[in-house]
Ligand SMILES: O=C(O)CCC(=O)C(=O)O
């Protein structure tokens with residue numbers, strides 16, 4: 540029993556079983572000491588994160604400091620947005636954006652290797668803007684730095700009052716948490732805790748609201764999002780109480796990432812996998828909503844400055860772990876554009 544999935548990193552042989560409820564296999568990390576003045580407590584946290592990133596590439600976080608009421612308000616705004624008439628949603632069409640921002644209707648995004656079946660989800664994407672970053676330096680015109688910076692598109696304030704303000708507040712809070720977490724990753728890699736700071740002064744981080752409707756034909760299993768890895772450093776996901784997210788474990792079995800109240804889900808993305816020469820796993824995951832209920836999720840994809848060059852860390856290239864990728868450096872914005880093009884415009888014809 541099993542099947543092969545074609546991925547951007549090559550073919551994967553996966554078991555068809557879904558181990559449901561097995562969230563013991565996805566560790567829970569308590570972030571209460573993330574800002575502790577006691578360096579030994581922070582180092583202990585960094586080691587827990589390191590273990591999760593090496594073994595699984597996925598973990599839940601609790602005591603993360605994102606206010607439950609802010610998360611609830613954001614989910615309410617997502618419901619309100621997706622409940623708008625399609626004509627109103629299409630006024631924000633992503634297809635009109637040069638930087639992949641705005642509204643993507645049902646069945647309009649694809650597996651990066653195969654565009655034959657559209658995903659059963661609709662999405663609304665935003666990206667970095669100075670107003671979403673209380674720490675913004677505003678010392679440059681972003682669009683001159685990388686062609687991945689650009690304008691966000693927003694629904695009319697009269698149609699959806701408070702939508703923009705709530706999303707920017709949510710984004711700003713997630714940015715702060717992500718910059719903090721990245722410091723812990725630096726410690727986990729035996730680097731100074733500010734090692735990555737210069738990479739994230741204007742981080743190319745997108746966030747999206749996603750709505751997965753119930754299966755149109757009861758009993759169907761149309762994928763909501765095909766197996767993929769995320770592109771950036773890591774993703775912080777808020778899912779509602781409806782299950783759908785599955786994670787491929789190291790035995791290539793799907794594990795259901797059950798929703799846990801007030802916890803967020805974090806997964807390693809391609810940049811951290813690349814930086815660490817594969818030590819941290821950018822784990823394949825997918826979402827299919829079989830519940831008969833509407834499901835909403837809100838990923839925040841924490842990246843680095845789009846103009847930043849990411850080079851494999853020397854400390855992660857050893858005799859036992861020679862360089863795994865074809866190239867030693869990538870420009871962040873170029874990589875993300877290439878990946879998003881394969882989702883929306885033209886599939887990869889061969890693995891990377
Ligand atoms: O909705 C989810 O649970 C996962 C979404 C996801 O993996 C993505 O947008 O990259």
Ligand SMILES: [Fe+2]
Nearest residue numbers: 767768769824
């Ligand atoms: Fe993802």
